Amino acid sequence: MKSVRSMMLTLVLAGSFTGTVFAKTATVDIQPTKEGSSVSGSMRLEEVPEGLKIQAAVKGVSPGLHGFHIHENGACGEEGKAAGGHFNPDHASHGFLLHDGFSFAHAGDLGNMNVDADGTGALEVTLPGLSLSTGEHNIAGKSVILHEKEDDFGQPTGNAGGRIGCGIITEE
Numbered sequence: 001m002k003s004v005r006s007m008m009l010t011l012v013l014a015g016s017f018t019g020t021v022f023a024k025t026a027t028v029d030i031q032p033t034k035e036g037s038s039v040s041g042s043m044r045l046e047e048v049p050e051g052l053k054i055q056a057a058v059k060g061v062s063p064g065l066h067g068f069h070i071h072e073n074g075a076c077g078e079e080g081k082a083a084g085g086h087f088n089p090d091h092a093s094h095g096f097l098l099h100d101g102f103s104f105a106h107a108g109d110l111g112n113m114n115v116d117a118d119g120t121g122a123l124e125v126t127l128p129g130l131s132l133s134t135g136e137h138n139i140a141g142k143s144v145i146l147h148e149k150e151d152d153f154g155q156p157t158g159n160a161g162g163r164i165g166c167g168i169i170t171e172e
């Protein structure tokens with residue numbers, strides 16, 4: 001009995017150790033979609049036990065709320081249109097993922113980035129269920145889009161207008 005117990009303890013310890021060492025991370029370099037635009041930013045993503053931790057910061061953006069989403073294609077061309085629609089593997093309607101979950105929001109519906117009078121904005125959120133490694137909610141290689149206008153959560157995509165910033169989620 002004693003040896004079985006110690007073996008189980010070893011397995012548990014090995015599991016948590018592995019989880020710590022191999023927690024996946026990714027970064028995004030947010031670039032302007034149009035020449036002459038001052039928009040820039042970065043984002044860091046990290047798998048944590050509660051989900052996927054996202055830390056984003058932008059600058060050179062007009063003050064106010066700007067829709068901020070994960071889009072389905074890992075591409076930023078054509079003024080951001082190449083990124084395609086919102087990442088939406090569940091074929092859900094548009095919403096706010098943190099509040100509405102995968103059944104009532106696109107998996108890419110991060111909501112809005114609030115930009116201050118000095119043109120900078122930051123967002124930090126942990127989203128349960130998103131991943132950089134496995135399952136249908138894996139967002140590695142997808143794109144991040146910063147929109148011209150506020151996401152008002154209207155259908156079908158939040159009326160956030162043009163795409164002013166874009167970057168690709170790149171695993172480290």
Ligand SMILES: [Cu+2]
Pocket residue numbers: 067068069070071086145147160
């Ligand atoms: Cu979008």
